[in-house]
Amino acid sequence: MVDAHETHVIVGAGLAGAKAAETLRAEGFTGRVILVGEEREPPYERPGLSKGYLTAATPRSDLFVHESPWYAAHEIELRLGSPVTGIDREARAVRLGDGTVLTYDRLLLATGSAPCALDVPGIELGGVHYLRRLHDSERLRATLQTLGRENGRLLLVGAGWIGLEVAAAARGYGAEVTVVEPQPTPLFGALGPELGGFFTDLHQDRGVRFHFGATVTAIEGEDGMVLAAHTDDGDEHPAHAVLVGTGALPQTALAVEAGLEIASAEEGGGIAVDASLRSSDPAVFAAGDVASVEHPLFGRRLRVEHWANALNGGPAAARSMLGREVAYDRVPYFFSDQYDIGLEYSGYAAPGSYDHVVVRGDAGKREFIAFWQGPDNRVLAGMNVNVWDVVGAVQQLVRSGRPIAPDRLADPSIPLADL
Structure with a gap:
């Protein structure tokens, strides 16, 4: 009561x-x-x-x-x-x-x-989407289903997590996908450039087109619907729908x-x-x-x-x-699913905060763990791709603050727990 x-x-x-x-x-x-x-x-x-x-x-x-x-x-x-x-x-x-x-x-x-708003001419057109709420996802799903049936084109503004996950979903429906990203790789702000090539290859292998180093400056339409997007380098990308994924x-x-x-x-x-x-x-x-x-x-x-x-x-x-003693010290964690890969990321390693990235496993086979290390060889973050049941060990490495030699970190014959 x-x-x-x-x-x-x-x-x-x-x-x-x-x-x-x-x-x-x-x-x-x-x-x-x-x-x-x-x-x-x-x-x-x-x-x-x-x-x-x-x-x-x-x-x-x-x-x-x-x-x-x-x-x-x-x-x-x-x-x-x-x-x-x-x-x-x-x-x-x-x-x-x-x-x-x-x-x-x-x-x-x-x-x-x-979501960060995109302030360009044509943003009010009916085929422009943001993705934050349940009804946004339902509206976007209906659009992707239509694009897939009609060989339609989706243009994604931004190659962050939302952009890449939506790209994978859109290709699953059969839509044509183009991604416009001002940085030189996908996820540049989240992971740095070292893993960008991996995500570029992953999506290009599934038919996604990337346009790096460019910014959308206008969306063109007719009768209230999207026809194309224009970028600051003069390119035009035909599109029937646009998803804005430029952060939050x-x-x-x-x-x-x-x-x-x-x-x-x-x-x-x-x-x-x-x-x-x-x-x-x-x-x-x-x-x-x-x-x-x-x-x-x-x-x-x-x-x-x-x-x-x-x-x-x-x-x-x-x-x-309620007055309890609390020290919120959780290691940041997120996950993503794209096509046939699943990944988990633990830690915090913003671009510029780490010295190098060490890969354990085979990135070519899309089964590996990437570690971001500081200049003192402390593990700042780790991302396991199609390698499972290692999050606890990765987070322990982040939490420990111990220096670990990169060659030992990269050696799959050494159990993570032994590090």
Whole structure:
């Protein structure tokens, strides 16, 4: 039975918010838990939107964090389709778009991120897509199915994770795919140039065309629909649909208006929180994509946009809201599926932060582990491609901070655990 002695409000009904609400109840909190989301869908997980759900391999029901009756059964108040328009920190209250005011004892901001907008002529045309929400994936899937039946052309703006996963899905439907990317390789900002050739070959082998070193400057259309995209080097790419995948920005508008500390752009630009996920206001916490966390392991702020951060960050924030001792030091982790490869990445190694990349295994056979090492031979990150059951060992190498000779790291005859 809920009593009203305390109220904890969670703004953002995604994975981080749903797992935080779940944890509040699991940890014995008996006050009110209010989970507020601007989407009308119950909380769901986003990876499938560019992977299994987009390819029709995953049913819709598998996306949701919990079945709808679960929330009522655990006395969690779901307020869906209710955007929050403001936070009054002095009154400890949030204001909803319909004028409702909710007071709180603790507030968690799990507002996530939003796709970076592309500001070019023609962006308003009917065949232009972004991919962030469930209905985005459903609309894009219908488009890819049509393109596949009609030998249509998809143009992808950006060769990041979303762009490459959508490229793989589109080729699976039979659509023609062109990717325009200003950097010299795919995933340049995420992995650096060393692995770029691997992903270029992977997609080119499946018929994807890349146009590197160029930027889309306009989208041409007729009768409201896409016909082509133009780039700054004068090229024209015929297209029947465009997906913009140029990254994402943390949704910090509420936090900025409320006067909370925001991290610098170099630190990810999210809501600045300490290792306990507490913001500059001791009653306000942040988790998931929007949080820039003072990370105990890396000694700097990190803002991580991936699924595992929401999965683990929401519960950590909930425990912190309840006064538990929390030091959120998870090794960043994400995964991707493209064609017949699956990969997992653990750690943090931004371009410029590492000295070299070591490959263990056979990249030509697409079965290997890549390690990013610092100048002192510490392992900063590792990515296993079609090699399984090694994430724990890779994360232990990252966490240990030990120098490891590159030749030993590359030697598959030496078990990772022995390193």
